[in-house]
Amino acid sequence: MTKSGRKILIAGFITLLSTYAVVAEAAKTLVFCSEGSPEGFNPQFFSLGTTMDASSVPIYNRLVQFKIGTSEIVPALAESWQESADGLTYTFKLRKGVKFQSNAVFKPTRDFNADDVLFSWNRMADPNNPYHKVTAGQTFAYFEDMGMDKIVSKLEKIDDYTVRFTLHHPEAPFLANLGMDFASILSAEYADKMRAAGTPDVIDREPIGTGPFQFVSYQKDAVIRYKAFDQHWDGRPKIDNLIYAITPDASVRYAKLKTGECQVMAFPKPADIALMKSDPAITMLSQEGLNVGYIAFNVEKKPFDSKLVRQALNMAVDKQAILKSVYQGAGQAAKNPIPPTMWSYNDKVKDYPYDVAKAKALMVKAGYPNGVDIDLWYLPVTRPYNPDGKRMAELIQADWAKIGVKARLITYEWGEYRKRSKTGEQQAIMYGWSGDNGDPDNFFVPLLGCDAVKGGGNFARWCNKDFEDLIQKAKTTPKQAERAKYYEKAQVIVKEEAPWLTIAHSLRYTPVRKEVIGFKMDVTAHHYFNKVDLK
Amino acid sequence: MLGFILRRAGLVIPTFLGITVLVFALIHMIPGDAVEALSGERGMDPARYARLVHEFGLDRPLYVQYLDYLGQVLRGNLGASISTHEPVLSEFLTLFPATLELSFCAMLLALLVGLPAGILAAVKRNTFLDYTVMGVSLTGFSMPIFWWALLLILLFSVTLGWTPVSGRIDILYDFPPVTGFMLIDSLLSGDAGAFKSALSHLILPTIALGTIPLAVVARMTRSAMLEVLREDYVRTARAKGISRLRVITIHALRNALIPVVTVIGLQVGTLLAGAILTETIFSWPGIGKWLVYAIQRRDYPVVQGGILLSASIIILVNLSVDILYGVINPRIRRST
Numbered sequence: 091m092t093k094s095g096r097k098i099l100i101a102g103f104i105t106l107l108s109t110y111a112v113v114a115e116a117a118k119t120l121v122f123c124s125e126g127s128p129e130g131f132n133p134q135f136f137s138l139g140t141t142m143d144a145s146s147v148p149i150y151n152r153l154v155q156f157k158i159g160t161s162e163i164v165p166a167l168a169e170s171w172q173e174s175a176d177g178l179t180y181t182f183k184l185r186k187g188v189k190f191q192s193n194a195v196f197k198p199t200r201d202f203n204a205d206d207v208l209f210s211w212n213r214m215a216d217p218n219n220p221y222h223k224v225t226a227g228q229t230f231a232y233f234e235d236m237g238m239d240k241i242v243s244k245l246e247k248i249d250d251y252t253v254r255f256t257l258h259h260p261e262a263p264f265l266a267n268l269g270m271d272f273a274s275i276l277s278a279e280y281a282d283k284m285r286a287a288g289t290p291d292v293i294d295r296e297p298i299g300t301g302p303f304q305f306v307s308y309q310k311d312a313v314i315r316y317k318a319f320d321q322h323w324d325g326r327p328k329i330d331n332l333i334y335a336i337t338p339d340a341s342v343r344y345a346k347l348k349t350g351e352c353q354v355m356a357f358p359k360p361a362d363i364a365l366m367k368s369d370p371a372i373t374m375l376s377q378e379g380l381n382v383g384y385i386a387f388n389v390e391k392k393p394f395d396s397k398l399v400r401q402a403l404n405m406a407v408d409k410q411a412i413l414k415s416v417y418q419g420a421g422q423a424a425k426n427p428i429p430p431t432m433w434s435y436n437d438k439v440k441d442y443p444y445d446v447a448k449a450k451a452l453m454v455k456a457g458y459p460n461g462v463d464i465d466l467w468y469l470p471v472t473r474p475y476n477p478d479g480k481r482m483a484e485l486i487q488a489d490w491a492k493i494g495v496k497a498r499l500i501t502y503e504w505g506e507y508r509k510r511s512k513t514g515e516q517q518a519i520m521y522g523w524s525g526d527n528g529d530p531d532n533f534f535v536p537l538l539g540c541d542a543v544k545g546g547g548n549f550a551r552w553c554n555k556d557f558e559d560l561i562q563k564a565k566t567t568p569k570q571a572e573r574a575k576y577y578e579k580a581q582v583i584v585k586e587e588a589p590w591l592t593i594a595h596s597l598r599y600t601p602v603r604k605e606v607i608g609f610k611m612d613v614t615a616h617h618y619f620n621k622v623d624l625k
Numbered sequence: 626m627l628g629f630i631l632r633r634a635g636l637v638i639p640t641f642l643g644i645t646v647l648v649f650a651l652i653h654m655i656p657g658d659a660v661e662a663l664s665g666e667r668g669m670d671p672a673r674y675a676r677l678v679h680e681f682g683l684d685r686p687l688y689v690q691y692l693d694y695l696g697q698v699l700r701g702n703l704g705a706s707i708s709t710h711e712p713v714l715s716e717f718l719t720l721f722p723a724t725l726e727l728s729f730c731a732m733l734l735a736l737l738v739g740l741p742a743g744i745l746a747a748v749k750r751n752t753f754l755d756y757t758v759m760g761v762s763l764t765g766f767s768m769p770i771f772w773w774a775l776l777l778i779l780l781f782s783v784t785l786g787w788t789p790v791s792g793r794i795d796i797l798y799d800f801p802p803v804t805g806f807m808l809i810d811s812l813l814s815g816d817a818g819a820f821k822s823a824l825s826h827l828i829l830p831t832i833a834l835g836t837i838p839l840a841v842v843a844r845m846t847r848s849a850m851l852e853v854l855r856e857d858y859v860r861t862a863r864a865k866g867i868s869r870l871r872v873i874t875i876h877a878l879r880n881a882l883i884p885v886v887t888v889i890g891l892q893v894g895t896l897l898a899g900a901i902l903t904e905t906i907f908s909w910p911g912i913g914k915w916l917v918y919a920i921q922r923r924d925y926p927v928v929q930g931g932i933l934l935s936a937s938i939i940i941l942v943n944l945s946v947d948i949l950y951g952v953i954n955p956r957i958r959r960s961t
Contacts, residue, residue, distance in 0.1 A: 121796055127918070129709050137665055225710045227680060234673045235664065310719050311910035313796060333796050337908045341775060345783050346790045473666075505923055506656040512668060523666055536667060547668050 118624050119331040120606070122617060123343040123352035127311045127336050132294040133271040134214055137231040139524075139615045142271040143356075144334060147616050148316050149191075150274035150299035151323075153182055153207065154265060158610050158618050159377065161432065161528020163265055167202060167275055167300065167323075177260030177568045182207075184251040189321040190277045191304035193296055195287075198279055202300055204247040209278035211245050214238070221281055224291050232272035232526075241267075260566040262573055266527040275300065302327045302620035312336055328608075328623035344601075347372065353603045353624070356617065360418040360477050366601045377611035378431045379598045380525035381475040382424050382533070385466070385486070385591040386550035387518050393464070394517065398456035400588035403518075404442040405449035406493045407486055407591060416482045417594055424592035426581045428533045431613060432525070433570065434577035439585050441592075449493045461494020467511070467519040470501045474615060475522030475596050482593070483520060511549050519549050528613060530577045534561045538584065552589035633947045637940055644936045645698065648929050649691050657923040659683065659707050681707060681925075694929065703930035708922050713930035717912060721934075722805025723793060724911030727903070728896040730827055731835035735892070739839040740885075743846025747854060748873060759847070762840035770899055774833040774906040781829060788828050791908040795822040834903040838892040845888045849881035856880075883954050890946030894939050 126140040133146035146152075155166040165171075168182035188202035213221040214230040215238070233239070241261050246254045257264060267273065277298050284292045297305050300323065303316035314334040318327040335352055337343045340359040347355045348371065358366060367374045387394035387403065394400055409423045425441035428434070453461065466487065469479030476482060479501070487497045497518070502510060511519055525532050535542065540558045542548035557580050564576035584590070600617070602609050605625040612618060660677045663669065678684050682693065697704060703713040739762075746758040782790045789795065793807045800814040808827070811819035853859065854877055862872045900913035908914075912931055919927035 119797065135710075137663070137667070226705060227677065227707060227710050229673050229677060231663070231669075231673075234670045235667055237670065307799070309802070309910065310716065311914055312793065312908070315799065335792060335796055335908070336910075337791060338914070339906050339908070342778065342791050342906055342908060345778050348783055349786065349790055351790055351792075351796070503656045505658045505662045508664075508666075508668070509658055509661050521666065526667075547666060 117330040118328070119333060120329045120354065120619060120622060120624060121333045121335050121352040122619070123337045123346050123355040124314075124334045124617075125336075125340075125343070125356045126338055128308075128314070130294060131297040131305065131308070132276075133274045134210075134230050134233065134276075135228055135294070137235070143616055144314055145297060146271035146274045147301075147618060148303035148332060148620075149297050149301045149305055150271075150276070151188075151301050152269055152271075152273045152275060153184075154269045156269050156528060156613070158612050158621075161266075161380070161525075161613055163269055166269075167207075171265070173265075173568060177262070177566065178257050180255045180257075180264065181248070182253050182255075184253065185323060186251060188300050188323045189319075190280070190300055191298050191319050193298060193305070195292065195296070196277075196280045196283055196298060198277065198298075200279060202275070202277075203250045204253045205250075205278045206275050207253045208245060208247055209281055210274065210276045211242075213276070213281075214272075215242065215245070220285060221290060221293075224294070230272065232270060236267065238267070260568070262565055262567060263527070263529040263531040266529040266532070270527050303332050322620070324620070327620045329619065332619050347601060347603065350603065353606050354609060354617065354619075355601055357474075357615075358599050358601055360420050363418070363420060363599055366599075369601075371604055372601045373604055373606070375600045375602060375609065375611050376420075377598050377600075377613065378422070378429060379474060379596045379615075380429055380431065380528060380613045381523060382427055382429060382595055383421075383473075383475040383482075383520075383522040383593045384424070384427070385518050385520050385593065386516075386548075387589060387591070388514060388516050389550055389552045389589055390514060391517050393456070393458060393462050396456045397587060398452045399458065399462075400591075401442065402449040402452035402456065402493060403490060403495065404588050404591050405445050405452065406495070407489045407593075408444050409593060410444075411489075412482055412485055413594060415485060416476070416478050417596060418477075420477075420599065421594040421596040424595050425585070427537060427584055427590065427592060428530050428577075428581070429525075429595040432528065432530055432533075434530045434574035436578040436581040438578075439581050441585075442588075446492050453493055453495070458494070461496065463496045463498065464490075465500050465517040466490075466497040467500050467502075467507065467516050469504075469520050469522075470507055471504045473522055474524050474598070475594070476520070477596070479520055486591075514551050516549065521547075521549055523547070524615065526614070530573075531561070531565055534577065534580060535565070538589065550589035552587070554583060554587060554589075557583045557587075629951050630948055633944055637944060640940055641937065644933060644940075645695055645929075646691070648932045648936070649694060652920075652923075652925055652928045653687060655923075659923040659925050662922045662924075663708070683925075698933065703933070704926035706919070706927045707924045708919070708927070713926050714934075716915065716927070717931060717934050719805070720910055720912045720915050723807070723909055724897070724900050724904070724913060726806045726808065727827070727830055727834060727909060727911060728893070728900060730831040731896055731899075732838060732889070732892065734831050734835035735838035735842050736889070739842030740846055742839075743843040743885075744850055744873065744878065746843065746847040747850035750851065755847075758843060762843045765836040766840035766844075768836060770833055770837070770902040771906055773836060774829070774903060777829045777833055778906075789822075789826050791826075791906070793823065793826050793909065794819065795826075798822060830903050830907040830909055833906070834896060834899050837895060837899060838889075841888055841892060841895075842885065845885050846881065849884045850877060853877045853881045879953070883950065886946055886949055886953065890943050893942045897935050897939065 128141040128144035129136045129138055131145045133142055151166050153166060153168040154163050157164045167185055169185045170183045172181045190198040192198060212219045214233040241257055242255055243258045244256045248254055280298045281293050284290050302319055302322045304319045306315040306317050308314045316332040318330050320326050343355040344362050346352045366372050387400050389395055413421050425439055426436060466483055468483035469476055483499050487499060490497050523537055536547045538548055539561060540553035543551045543553050560576045560580040564573040567573050600611050607623040609622045660674055682690055705712050742758045746755040749755050778790055781788045798819045803810050803813050807823040811823040859872060859877055862876050900911055901917055904911045904913040916931045
């Protein structure tokens with residue numbers, strides 16, 4: 091090559107680079123400091139919120155969705171739906187003109203239609219579906235654990251844009267269930283193509299959905315990259331690139347937010363919140379969490395078989411001290427098992443007052459004038475509804491000591507804790523719950539229902555006929571206003587019977603940099619970026 | 626020399642077997658349940674639980690599980706992660722270059738600073754310089770890594786803004802990994818800015834991870850040098866008129882290096898252990914962070930495979946050190 095030829099080549103290369111630089115500069119990129127790595131990119135398989143935040147939220151859509159910041163169900167891939175009078179069939183009219191994303195191995199040739207709904211559902215429901223078992227250890231976590239096969243008897247395609255679910259029995263929360271991450275809609279065409287190519291598992295590794303962002307790449311434990319999906323049915327996102335910088339340490343996430351290495355961060359430490367609020371570069375958003383932290387009293391064991399003891403233990407605890415010391419202000423006292431943001435919350439229920447003298451009197455009346463020794467199991471891990479289980483247990487231990495109840499504090503490794511607690515080994519046990527779909531059924535049935543006593547999440551092992559009748563009636567009643575009445579009565583029974591000491595609903599915080607516009611917090615812990623812009 | 630190498634290599638097999646037993650026993654002894662860990666507060670459908678336990682072979686007696694595991698390992702199959710369903714070996718190979726790169730830089734820092742510091746402290750024994758070097762190294766050795774790392778971030782990244790907070794490279798650089806070593810890959814990308822970014826991201830984790838080995842190397846070099854400097858042959862060399870610098874660097878240092886080399890070999894284990902904390906704080910996608918997460922989730926195949934591979938590396942490094950030891954000191958290979 092001649093000297094001048096080389097010069098031209100170099101000049102060309104520099105021009106190319108600078109063009110790239112200009113393009114890169116012009117593109118709006120939002121970096122989100124996330125808290126962990128996803129287990130994978132198919133939300134049907136997993137149950138971790140972190141996984142859903144990286145898969146179902148940016149990449150996929152469902153037939154219905156929750157309006158951001160509320161638990162209101164609004165249309166998504168289904169434009170409308172019709173529920174039969176007996177509550178046994180749900181007919182969905184699908185949205186037309188919805189495009190699927192594309193990648194290096196797949197370019198869609200058709201729009202979203204009923205075949206995609208059938209494929210996505212039958213993959214989970216039908217053991218003979220070729221995609222039911224693609225890799226070892228693959229199961230459909232939510233679908234199976236929520237017993238969806240016992241709820242839905244069949245799914246039919248009426249025409250290309252109409253599908254009908256038939257249920258075994260009326261199930262009022264069914265619609266809310268369809269808005270959950272596990273009910274994401276995958277592309278049947280992509281699945282067929284990858285199966286024909288002999289690489290069926292590719293659809294789970296290189297996801298294709300109809301969501302606002304399309305998957306670009308994942309560097310394990312480091313970075314997930316997405317780009318705006320230009321043809322998204324709900325309008326192209328305002329940002330061009332979305333990057334998840336996986337940063338497990340909350341202090342480091344905060345440092346990155348301060349230096350501008352990310353614009354939004356997940357899950358700040360309660361101890362940092364005051365500092366963040368005073369930081370001029372940061373806007374602190376908060377949202378009442380869809381959760382509850384509680385102590386369950388195992389009613390199958392003495393002394394918790396006595397309602398009076400349970401009520402006394404409720405009265406002996408200073409919740410305000412716990413809110414101050416454990417939640418550091420980021421929580422509100424709980425009087426019901428469901429949070430106040432949830433429909434059917436009964437605000438008329440009166441919480442037990444903090445009254446040591448009355449609690450003592452109740453203990454005497456219950457036949458324990460000299461107090462009693464009990465075990466209190468406390469959470470070994472930080473959970474969204476409880477930042478510090480040990481500290482909370484110590485405070486409660488001190489409160490109960492004042493009425494002669496000596497609590498021995500016990501804990502186990504988290505998996506062991508859950509395993510043992512299902513067998514009913516515990517006396518009093520600290521637990522909590524984060525709602526999945528905004529329906530009260532999602533709190534009452536798995537946590538206090540009679541079926542949840544045997545190996546389920548009813549750690550109080552409390553099975554009350556009146557309560558059970560109410561929540562079962564609410565489950566099969568189609569009208570929300572009527573359902574709300576049942577749940578309101580159910581809350582009165584829970585308070586009176588006191589199988590739990592309801593402690594707090596935690597507030598969730600999301601710090602975002604000032605240049606971020608339009609970010610709204612959701613009631614679940616998901617982070618939505620499709621309507622977000624950058625200054 | 627060949628006999629010496631073979632004798633040393635022969636010890637590797639029982640060590641390797643011992644590690645498989647130990648890792649298998651330890652992970653199964655700690656409380657927890659790999660399948661239970663896959664569910665949250667909701668709990669798992671009993672049928673799904675039973676199916677998964679069977680599928681992962683966890684319903685068999687422990688010794689059967691172990692023998693099966695050993696058989697698979699000998700065939701080169703480390704199994705798949707219970708959590709991600711990905712093969713353990715491929716996850717390890719994806720992440721290991723990040724740990725290796727960081728550990729290599731940390732060790733380089735430890736040697737480049739620790740060796741001269743130790744020599745200087747020995748030569749200037751009982752002077753202000755000696756006390757300073759030893760005082761600083763003792764502080765470095767005693768500093769908890771996570772705290773030291775956060776201090777470094779607060780000072781250099783947040784307050785002074787000199788270095789990035791965490792990660793391996795500025796997130797806006799996106800190129801496919803070729804070798805997995807970010808310094809090399811960024812060079813291969815042809816973008817000078819990318820290399821600079823990768824280098825700047827390495828500074829703080831290298832300091833955080835290299836501090837303890839640096840302190841150990843400095844202290845070990847000092848004490849070894851002090852011993853050697855008292856030897857007759859050193860005095861003789863000086864008496865013959867050889868320059869002080871030459872006596873220190875050629876005559877004394879070569880002999881003083883024998884214990885130092887051993888310590889360096891042992892520090893590989895320390896580095897891998899330190900990487901667990903360093904990688905978590907600096908969001909460094911290496912095997913340390915990966916293993917911590919796997920232990921939390923009782924992901925048996927990942928914990929077993931990850932520790933086995935890491936231990937194998939340590940065994941190989943120690944074997945190399947043993948051989949190197951023989952090369953440096955002929956008396957050792959003759960007497961062993």
